[in-house]
Structures are given as structure tokens and as C-alpha cells.
Amino acid sequence: MKNTLSAGKSAFLAVLLLCVCGLSFAADWPHWRGPDYNGISHESEWSPEKIKEDAAPLWKANIGTGFSTISVSRGKAYTFGNTGSKDIDESEHKDVVFCFDAATGKQIWTYSYPEPLDPKYYEGGTSATPTVSDDRVYTLSKTGDALCLEADTGKLIWQTNILEVTGAENTTWGLAGSPLIVGSMAVYNVGYQATALDKANGKLLWSPSDKPGGYATAVMSKLNGKEQLVNFGFDNVAGLETAYGEIIWTYPWKTRHDVNAADPIITGDRVFISSGYGTGCALLKVEGEKASKLWQNRNMRNKMNPSVLYEGHIYGVDEGGELRCINLETGEIIWAQGGFGMGSLMIADGKLIVLGEKGNLVIAEASADGFKQISGAQILSGSRCWSVPVLANGRIYARNAGGEMVCLDVAADEKDSPAASSAAETTDKPDWPQWRGHNRDGISKETGLMKKWPESGPEIIWSAKGLGKGYSTVSIAEGLIYTTGMIGKRGVLFAFDMDGKLAWKRNYGPEWDRSYESSRSTPTVNDGNVYVISGKGSIACFEAAKGEPLWAKNVFQDFEGEYGNWGIAESPLIVDDKVIVTPGGKKASVVALDKKTGRVIWASKSIDEKSAYCSPILVERGGRKVIITMLESLVGIDASNGEILWKHKHGKKDINPITPVYSDSMVYATSGYDDGGVMVELNDDGSSIKVKWEDETLDTHHGGVVLVDGYIYGSSWRGNSNGNWVCLEWDSGKVMYDHSWIGKGCLTYADGMLYCYEEKEGTVALVKAGPDKFEVVSSFKVTMGEDHHWAHPVICGGRLYIRHGDVLMVYNISEGL
Structure with missing residues (x-):
């Protein structure tokens, strides 16, 4: 194991915050998979009915080739793409990090650096999503360049090529896992399991192995009362001790082409994993240093984007093009709906927000009773859509591989807002204006x-x-x-x-x-x-x-x-x-x-x-x-x-x-x-x-x-x-x-x-x-x-x-x- 912390373990443990940290609020979406890293938004004040065929986007932008989705934090939207094309010399190809005003689409800043387009049987471009934490933005390129930028200005704070400092092999299609901030660390799915850099300066903290990693983003979790990182590598899923990356448990999971791209889903002492290329899914039970299989089948095959767990059911887009709902406990298919290709989804306020591969956006009930569409519209075209849509602060953000990005207004009208209705019904507002209440008596x-x-x-x-x-x-x-x-x-x-x-x-x-x-x-x-x-x-x-x-x-x-x-x-x-x-x-x-x-x-x-x-x-x-x-x-x-x-x-x-x-x-x-x-x-x-x-x-x-x-x-x-x-x-x-x-x-x-x-x-x-x-x-x-x-x-x-x-x-x- 490569480890630069051996001399300072006790001091490091004393200050490590064993949690996923970042500055995020209620309806913000500051990193991949949202505020709780599970694909679920806390937002309720939004109107699915605003998704209509004739509704114009609030704003549009061209963000370059790639599959990075959008992060939204404190009024700003962050994403990145690659400016490369067949028409320009490869030496001129660049990754560009964009920061927009989330409400208007006005470009606030960009930061670019050389990076190949690398289109292996697909468009190429960026894969990871920016992570916003503590007034900084963290990104990762397909060839290992990890960047830390000032969130407000785009000024470079540090840049480290993880493949170079670890000696790890790259994956076939390049690095794709988004940065995960854990206390003082930035964690990446690089090397055999994961690699941690010091988030303040980009210096290597630990890296278990120089073998290639997987394509998923590591997930912070608590299994059997123990804080740990769960990481989906190229041929297994593992739980890692947080401070130093030491492996606690592993479970083998081999796929064709060594592609495990969908983040694991953790609930209690169980871990749900799913992969494409015909592999399927499984529910594991973790007990101490051992993980055992509860069930396994091919009812959900997440080739790239993960599913979402909601009220005991797994919702995801199977590689066969169907939106499916399966029972977490049994793996049984509850319902399936075609027409989404290699699409993706998130959940907010009990509703599925699904973006099909061809740019069709659908809002449906997140219900085991069957597929119940609420609204839908064709919002993107011209290039495939593999990037997960994002709902944040009354706006839906989506992009296609070619770099077209749209922002849709779905904010609830004031007259339709439950909060507005409540205010109309009563003049009494909740009141606890100081320490221990009105009389300071608790x-x-x-x-x-x-x-x-x-x-x-x-x-x-x-x-x-x-x-x-x-x-x-x-x-x-x-x-x-x-x-x-x-x-x-x-x-x-x-x-x-x-x-x-x-x-x-x-x-x-x-x-x-x-x-x-x-x-x-x-x-x-x-x-x-x-x-x-x-x-x-x-x-x-x-x-x-x-x-x-x-x-x-x-x-x-x-x-x-x-x-x-x-x-x-x-x-x-x-x-x-x-x-x-x-x-x-x-x-x-x-x-x-x-x-x-x-x-x-x-x-x-x-x-x-x-x-x-x-x-x-x-x-x-x-x-x-x-x-x-x-x-x-x-x-x-x-x-x-x-x-x-x-x-x-x-x-x-x-x-x-x-x-x-x-x-x-x-x-x-x-x-x-x-x-x-x-x-x-x-x-x-x-x-x-x-x-x-x-x-x-x-x-x-x-x-x-x-x-x-x-x-x-x-x-x-x-x-x-x-x-x-x-x-x-x-x-x-x-x-x-x-x-x-x-x-x-x-x-x-x-x-x-x-x-x-x-x-x-x-x-x-x-x-x-x-x-x-x-x-x-x-x-x-x-x-x-x-x-x-x-x-x-x-x-x-x-x-x-x-x-x-x-x-x-x-x-x-x-x-x-």
C-alpha cells in the first residue's frame, strides 16, 4: 500500500471528520448524486406540470463534449466538457470547467487545461462531475488530472495527476468517478479501490494499489456502526477504512470489459450493486469483515448510471432501455416501462425525473403501483443523453454528449405553493425567537x-x-x-x-x-x-x-x-x-x-x-x-x-x-x-x-x-x-x-x-x-x-x-x- 501518513496516524485520526462534508443547503445539488449522495433531492416546491413540449428553456449553454452532469451550489451551476473535435489538432483539445449563474445562465468564469477528447466508440470528453465543497470546486479528468479551484473565481488552487503520483493504471475508457470530499480528504476511484488526496493541497494521502480502478464514485457509509467508504472497483466491491483506505471487506464482481460504473447503494447493513454488459445486480449483507450475497439476478443492469433506492424499491434504467422498479428485498421486477434507452434518473418529492437517451424528459410517480407519467417533453436532441438530470432550486438542468445544456424553470407558482396556501390560511407563524424559546425555559x-x-x-x-x-x-x-x-x-x-x-x-x-x-x-x-x-x-x-x-x-x-x-x-x-x-x-x-x-x-x-x-x-x-x-x-x-x-x-x-x-x-x-x-x-x-x-x-x-x-x-x-x-x-x-x-x-x-x-x-x-x-x-x-x-x-x-x-x-x- 502506498501511504504517506504512517508517521502521523494518531494525529490524523484525531481531526478526521468521518462524514461526507460540503457546503450544501436544502435544494442545492453540490455534487454527484446530490446532497445525500443517493440521487434524491429534498426539494418539494416545484411543479412537474411545467414540463411541456412548447415550454422554452430558461437558458441554454454550450459546455463542450462530455458526460459530466451539473452541480449547483449557492446560486451557481458548475459543469465541464471538452472542446476537442475531429476538425482541430489534438494538441488543442482542452477540458473546460464552467461556472454559470444558476438562474440566468450568465457565464461567471471558466478554467481550461489540455486534455485529449479520447472518443473510444462514443463521443468522448469528460465523465466525472464537479464537486463543490467549502468554497472550492474539485474535478477529475479522464487521464487523472485532479483540480481544485476557487468556487467564486475559478482560480486554480492545486492540480495533481493521480495516475502519476500513484503509478496506477488507467481504465479502458478513462477515469469517471467524481471526487468525494470526506473530512480533510478528496477521494477518487483511482487504483485498486480508491485514492485519497489532501483536499487542501492535493498531496497524496493513501492509495491501496497501482492496479486500475472502477468507474463509479465512492460512497461514504456506516455499516454495522463503522464509518467506511464503499468503492466499486474493476472486479469487486469493497468497504475501506476511512482514514487510510485499508480494506475491511470485499465481494468479487467481475464484468465483461471490467466495467463497474454504477455507485453502490447502502441501506442499513446491506449493499446493492448493479452492472451492465449482461451482468445484473445483487444485494449483499455486510457483517464485520465479511460480505455475503442475499440474492442475485439480471433484473437491473445499470451499465453507467446508478439506480435510486426509494421507499424499499430500486428505480433505475436497465441497459435494455427499460425504466424498471424492483423490490429491494427480493430483486423481483415490480414494473417496467420502455422507451428510455441508456437513460438516467433522480427522485424528488416522490417523483421520478427521468432523462431518456434521446433527450426525452419524463416526470412520473415514484410508486411501486406502476408507471404513472405526470408530464414529459423532448428537451434535447442531436446527441445521446447519458448524463443524469438535476433538479435544484426550482430548475432542472440537463445536457447531451455534444455539449448542449438546458435549464428548465419548474419552480412552483406562488399561488400553488403549499407554503403560500398555509400562509393564506393562518396569520400565525411558528415562533421560537431565542435560546430555549419565548421564556428561555425550554x-x-x-x-x-x-x-x-x-x-x-x-x-x-x-x-x-x-x-x-x-x-x-x-x-x-x-x-x-x-x-x-x-x-x-x-x-x-x-x-x-x-x-x-x-x-x-x-x-x-x-x-x-x-x-x-x-x-x-x-x-x-x-x-x-x-x-x-x-x-x-x-x-x-x-x-x-x-x-x-x-x-x-x-x-x-x-x-x-x-x-x-x-x-x-x-x-x-x-x-x-x-x-x-x-x-x-x-x-x-x-x-x-x-x-x-x-x-x-x-x-x-x-x-x-x-x-x-x-x-x-x-x-x-x-x-x-x-x-x-x-x-x-x-x-x-x-x-x-x-x-x-x-x-x-x-x-x-x-x-x-x-x-x-x-x-x-x-x-x-x-x-x-x-x-x-x-x-x-x-x-x-x-x-x-x-x-x-x-x-x-x-x-x-x-x-x-x-x-x-x-x-x-x-x-x-x-x-x-x-x-x-x-x-x-x-x-x-x-x-x-x-x-x-x-x-x-x-x-x-x-x-x-x-x-x-x-x-x-x-x-x-x-x-x-x-x-x-x-x-x-x-x-x-x-x-x-x-x-x-x-x-x-x-x-x-x-x-x-x-x-x-x-x-x-x-x-x-x-x-x-
Whole structure:
């Protein structure tokens, strides 16, 4: 094995993100096979009926000879082709990477380099599809030139010929697998199994063998709980250990001409493979280091483009020209429809989008009940169409081998949009405008929610990837959903509409890049603006609807704040005309800024304690508004002038991220690391406190607590991830239960139920809220995203919002939907 990482394995493992990374949002299609690498779009706001014979394309372009399909990311469409022809000298043949404005077709930039046309019994030209990830575009030529370009400008960042650096043999028809970005690696189907380059500089990381590879794109997967790459080589399919490409398992799969071109499809512990030249398909079961065959037949023969798995059925175009539906479990043909030649397809909103070899585009139901066409039109001609069509942001992109590319408008008319209909029917918009909801108590007022989920969990409505590293949860106001993430070293504030389409995103400055690097703060929406605090103490204000920056201020620099080990995790609190921030500095402990301008209204005196990751609350006693938060102590501050009214030293440490809970003159605070909790009572005007009771059982780490009907619910720290789930009586601190369930986590409450999200395995549970016992009614595991399961769940508008790493998932939990 060729491996340049032997000396740095342990360091590399420490930073490798075992997931497919890239900046993509809801309806974008940033790489081959789409956001989830499975040929399925999350898009629902589109109209198949717009595909008509007399409908003119939105725009056209000539992109050169080839079979690369289109990638769409952040308003730009990327593809590439070859300018070669029989009429010009071979030395003048070039591959050209194109970047277009996705809406208008205006060419933004191109990048070209010498590359032969190489038409072996077909048109020749490019085969792989560009991959867009982290503001870069990665491409691969048929002769091994791997390029990395700036996505916005087309400027070359690096270029490496993989065949040269690995010594691998090329395939008969040239390299065809698209680049796959996995953490810090760019993975290619080159050599016997795959090759990985450093995505930052193109240097070789690993390459198992110098034998030829296959034509498919490697697939990132999780089989039997182990992250691995599944790669379809020239004579087998294999699972590879992600960091170094070491082979975990293989299954032999020999075809005529050594062509395995269709990506494997992974579901659970099973792998579906299919090849042309009369070979057929098979369903494999992977157990550890062994793969065994469950069934094999010739009912699906994918010669070039892969099938798509949808609701237990495989949809694909067989090399005999038929669009087929087969049962995944048995391999049985359910139905078949001719007329597509060597075509291809994708799926969106339960519909097949099929492009026939002769340029006929057909939209049909993705249903096992039979072929049911919805619409169709001849959109391309003159050259064969082997490239998969792409739906992204209300537009379908397609091309033929000769280089004709068309963009079709299929955006749903506003009057036909489900979102528009919903808005017409109600004036109430879902609202969760800040950390832990309206009252910062983790309580949702939602009703009519499911009291039991399906076995597989609630239906996922949409997901958005590419949020970067972050533990921020979401805020929701005026039809937009806000969250933060860390991309590179910068913090990014995202705003999505209710259908998961990116409305805008803005950089708000450097984020926390030390221990547990990520964004922490949940945005606060108030009076048409949105506020966010970075892990390094900068606070920024943006116009909520469009994201226009209004002001920014670094209160930690201004007031000589001192960071804790994990930066700043506070979410802004709005009090009347003030935004509250806790620098915990030598010059001030808590600061109030004018929410419209950022100027300092007041700065409390310093109590010589660091900011301790806590987001404050506001209470009112005897006409006095009191800000309550935790530095190293539990502190009460007069909201009008910043006067420190009282403080209570709780626990032995300076790690106090739990937002206090208030009810009827009483304040409960808790901390992890064995510190436990304390209940204090405010006097009539909030100017002093007395301790009512203390408890050692519920020492919540950072998962929050909720108060429901006189009982406090949360999870304890106990050896970190092994904590229990606890219920305390509010009045007395009496332990009602102390229950072991997987591990500690975070929670919220709605409609009689606790929504508990444990951090060890990522299980979300629906638990009855009651002091008698911890009773899990339903549960499911979060499978998307990476890193710690630390972001708190949110329930708003009949939906459950779960943030895990760079992915936001939205589930339908309404009883009536």
C-alpha cells in the first residue's frame, strides 16, 4: 500500500471528520448524486406540470463534449466538457470547467487545461462531475488530472495527476468517478479501490494499489456502526477504512470489459450493486469483515448510471432501455416501462425525473403501483443523453454528449405553493425567537403533537447540510429559521425559510478555534433584527429578513474579558431597548448595549469572575426587572442600571452553562461535575435572596433543565456521558426518580411530553412528563451529521428541530399532519 501518513496516524485520526462534508443547503445539488449522495433531492416546491413540449428553456449553454452532469451550489451551476473535435489538432483539445449563474445562465468564469477528447466508440470528453465543497470546486479528468479551484473565481488552487503520483493504471475508457470530499480528504476511484488526496493541497494521502480502478464514485457509509467508504472497483466491491483506505471487506464482481460504473447503494447493513454488459445486480449483507450475497439476478443492469433506492424499491434504467422498479428485498421486477434507452434518473418529492437517451424528459410517480407519467417533453436532441438530470432550486438542468445544456424553470407558482396556501390560511407563524424559546425555559406551548412515533421515528420533512461545526440550536421568527456554524475559522449566521431553502447567510467574525472548536451561540431575534455572540466574545446585529449587517462590537476586548477553556457560549438576551452580554471582565461583569446601535448603555462593576458559558434570563419582582445569570456565582443584576443586587457562590468550579429556571419568586440553578443544584428565593423586589434547598443528584452538565407541573427534569453529569435522567420536586428538591438511560443529554418539553436527546448515541426519545418514572414511549436515532450530540432540540410549528454538527434536521411531529 502506498501511504504517506504512517508517521502521523494518531494525529490524523484525531481531526478526521468521518462524514461526507460540503457546503450544501436544502435544494442545492453540490455534487454527484446530490446532497445525500443517493440521487434524491429534498426539494418539494416545484411543479412537474411545467414540463411541456412548447415550454422554452430558461437558458441554454454550450459546455463542450462530455458526460459530466451539473452541480449547483449557492446560486451557481458548475459543469465541464471538452472542446476537442475531429476538425482541430489534438494538441488543442482542452477540458473546460464552467461556472454559470444558476438562474440566468450568465457565464461567471471558466478554467481550461489540455486534455485529449479520447472518443473510444462514443463521443468522448469528460465523465466525472464537479464537486463543490467549502468554497472550492474539485474535478477529475479522464487521464487523472485532479483540480481544485476557487468556487467564486475559478482560480486554480492545486492540480495533481493521480495516475502519476500513484503509478496506477488507467481504465479502458478513462477515469469517471467524481471526487468525494470526506473530512480533510478528496477521494477518487483511482487504483485498486480508491485514492485519497489532501483536499487542501492535493498531496497524496493513501492509495491501496497501482492496479486500475472502477468507474463509479465512492460512497461514504456506516455499516454495522463503522464509518467506511464503499468503492466499486474493476472486479469487486469493497468497504475501506476511512482514514487510510485499508480494506475491511470485499465481494468479487467481475464484468465483461471490467466495467463497474454504477455507485453502490447502502441501506442499513446491506449493499446493492448493479452492472451492465449482461451482468445484473445483487444485494449483499455486510457483517464485520465479511460480505455475503442475499440474492442475485439480471433484473437491473445499470451499465453507467446508478439506480435510486426509494421507499424499499430500486428505480433505475436497465441497459435494455427499460425504466424498471424492483423490490429491494427480493430483486423481483415490480414494473417496467420502455422507451428510455441508456437513460438516467433522480427522485424528488416522490417523483421520478427521468432523462431518456434521446433527450426525452419524463416526470412520473415514484410508486411501486406502476408507471404513472405526470408530464414529459423532448428537451434535447442531436446527441445521446447519458448524463443524469438535476433538479435544484426550482430548475432542472440537463445536457447531451455534444455539449448542449438546458435549464428548465419548474419552480412552483406562488399561488400553488403549499407554503403560500398555509400562509393564506393562518396569520400565525411558528415562533421560537431565542435560546430555549419565548421564556428561555425550554417549554413549548405547542399542542396536537404525536404521543407516539412510528417505529422508525417521525417523518423527516427536510434537512440542511453544510452548516459547519456548531452546537448552536435554532431560533424561529417571521417565517425564517436561524442558526450558526463555524466554517474554516469564521462564524456564519444562517437563515432558512420554512421549506429549508437558504434565505441568506452572513459571516459574523472569528469563532472559537481552540478546545471543541465550533459555534456556540443561538441567535436571538427581536424587533426585526437578529443578534449573535461569537465564541470569542464579539456580538453582531443583522437585519433579520435580509441579513444586512447593522453593527458589531467585541465586548470582551472592550471590557478585558477572560475566556474560559471553551470560549463563550452565551446567547444574547434582549431587555427592552438593551441587549445583554456577559464579558466577565476586569472592567465589567455584565454589559447592556443599545440593541439598535451597539453603544454601551451601562456596564456593571466587575465581580472578578469569568463568564461561565451561561445564557441569562429576565424576571420581574415588585416592579423591578432583574437579570439572572451565572458567572462563577449565581448573580442578580438590576436591568435598568447594571447594579449587582446579589450573588451566591454555587459549587466549586467556574463551569456553569445551565440557564437558570424561575417560577413564583424561586430560582433554580444547577451545574455539572458533581456540583449539583440550588434553589434560592427572591425577596419582594428581587434585591436579595435566601437559599431554600440544595441537591447533589441533578448536576446537569450542559443539557438544560425544564420545570413542568411542579417538577424539574434533566440529566445528571455522573462520569460525563454516563449520567442518569432525574426528576426533582420543585418545592423541596426531593428526588422523584434517578433513571439510567443510555447517557446524559439535553431536553425540551411540549404537550405533556419530554423530548430527550442523549449525547452518547444520538437517540431522541419521547418520554411522558411525570414524577413516577422515566418512561420512553418512542425513540429514534439521529443518523445525519457528525461530532457531539449537544445542540438542544426545538419544538415549533408542529415540527421537531434537531441540529447535529453541520446538519439541521426537521421532523414532522404534528398529530394532524
